[in-house]
Amino acid sequence: MQKNVTNHLPKKMSMTTKILIWMAAGLIVGSLINTFASDVMWVQDYLVLGLFHVIGAMFINLLKMLVVPLVTFSLICGVCGIGDINKLGRVGGKAFALFMLTTALAISLAIGVSILFAPGEGFELANAASNSFSAPQAPPLTQVFIDLIPSNPIAAYAEGNMLQIIFFTILFAVCILMVGDAGKPLIDAAERLNEVMMKVVSVVMQLAPYGIFALMAKTFSLQGLDMIIPMMSYFAVLVFVLILHATGTLMVLLKVLGRVNPITFLKKMRSTQVFAFSTSSSNATIPVTLRSTEKRLGVDNSTASFIVPFGATINMDGTAIMQGVATVFIANVYGIDLGLSGYLTVIGMSVLASIGTAGVPGVGLIMLAMVFAQVGLPVEGIALIMGVDRLLDMIRTAVNVTGDAAITTIVARSENSIDMDVFNDPNAGAEQALHLPHNQRTA
Numbered sequence: 001m002q003k004n005v006t007n008h009l010p011k012k013m014s015m016t017t018k019i020l021i022w023m024a025a026g027l028i029v030g031s032l033i034n035t036f037a038s039d040v041m042w043v044q045d046y047l048v049l050g051l052f053h054v055i056g057a058m059f060i061n062l063l064k065m066l067v068v069p070l071v072t073f074s075l076i077c078g079v080c081g082i083g084d085i086n087k088l089g090r091v092g093g094k095a096f097a098l099f100m101l102t103t104a105l106a107i108s109l110a111i112g113v114s115i116l117f118a119p120g121e122g123f124e125l126a127n128a129a130s131n132s133f134s135a136p137q138a139p140p141l142t143q144v145f146i147d148l149i150p151s152n153p154i155a156a157y158a159e160g161n162m163l164q165i166i167f168f169t170i171l172f173a174v175c176i177l178m179v180g181d182a183g184k185p186l187i188d189a190a191e192r193l194n195e196v197m198m199k200v201v202s203v204v205m206q207l208a209p210y211g212i213f214a215l216m217a218k219t220f221s222l223q224g225l226d227m228i229i230p231m232m233s234y235f236a237v238l239v240f241v242l243i244l245h246a247t248g249t250l251m252v253l254l255k256v257l258g259r260v261n262p263i264t265f266l267k268k269m270r271s272t273q274v275f276a277f278s279t280s281s282s283n284a285t286i287p288v289t290l291r292s293t294e295k296r297l298g299v300d301n302s303t304a305s306f307i308v309p310f311g312a313t314i315n316m317d318g319t320a321i322m323q324g325v326a327t328v329f330i331a332n333v334y335g336i337d338l339g340l341s342g343y344l345t346v347i348g349m350s351v352l353a354s355i356g357t358a359g360v361p362g363v364g365l366i367m368l369a370m371v372f373a374q375v376g377l378p379v380e381g382i383a384l385i386m387g388v389d390r391l392l393d394m395i396r397t398a399v400n401v402t403g404d405a406a407i408t409t410i411v412a413r414s415e416n417s418i419d420m421d422v423f424n425d426p427n428a429g430a431e432q433a434l435h436l437p438h439n440q441r442t443a
Helices: 004-005 015-036 039-082 085-117 139-146 153-159 162-178 180-205 208-221 226-258 260-268 268-279 286-296 301-314 315-334 339-355 361-377 379-414 420-424
Strands: none
Touching: 004 268, 015 039, 015 162, 015 260, 015 268, 039 085, 039 162, 039 180, 085 162, 085 226, 085 315, 085 339, 085 379, 153 162, 153 420, 162 180, 162 301, 180 286, 180 315, 208 226, 208 268, 226 260, 226 315, 226 379, 260 268, 260 379, 268 361, 268 379, 286 301, 286 379, 301 379, 315 339, 315 361, 315 379, 339 361, 361 379
């Protein structure tokens, strides 16, 4: 009798479904406010810039709060879990080569499709925003390499400089391995702390639907959907290339190099993609990406915890695609013929820029200014695309984390550090409701 009652209990809603529902609700509420209440002061002051802004900012801060300690403990566990320093170099080399390959493929695809569809031809500059774009000075490539090494590790941790944190943590973890038995207590401590941080991630994720609702509601309240219409050719081509890269290029690599089912991969990455879309930050999504690659895809902790933070820092396929499409768009708007050499320069610059691009919202525009300056396009043209960039940034981030997980899976497969039973199990690692332990239970 008890069995029948249990079978008829309603199935709990998954976290992915909750996030999708609240995200759609935020989009609808924000669009309605933008359409009907954009001039109502109390709505803007108390709802959009008040409640939505506060909840959204608090949620983003919660995510950022997790990143540095989680990356630190995960990297230590990852490096020490790999154990062999030669294998560590092999895994890192494979991941780096694949990240550079996918970035080069992404921008090549973007330029090719953009040349085919020619967004921006016939665009009237009179319709463009009159705002000018003042680009911050991008650091030279030599400085990017110099800045890989922190002069003060404590400052790097305080400022959240991910490249420097990753460099120092990997060096520290390698030295833990080199000291032998004396380092074992540190490894045990890091594993326990990493387990605690993953539990913190689970707790924070319970708040995700509400934080995402606030972020979406604020974005669409301020930006609306009307701004897309004048920029439809640029918007449509960029979205098309982003989707094509995520579901085409990356999945072909996953099938050929990783020898796994791309459809299964995409199904299991759906919640992470939705999460990345709503936060617009690869770094903020690191905890969720780590959880998905380990629990849902079956990648060994040592491999996932090493590659995912690395990818979130240097793998910027979505940003590279934006740079490719934007370059062709602005060149068409201003009637400038870049030629083959110009486009090859854009490809090379974007691949190199991705190494020094931080995984935070909006940084792609700064990198785009550097690319424009290099090929002689007017930097003020960036003002044309700034209006729709916030929405496109959301899609770009989802593509970035898809690439991170795909490369992690490919490398794990090549190193035999993935559990294929977990990968092929549709319910493996599915979101569970949070249950806090208590001592009130009686026999």
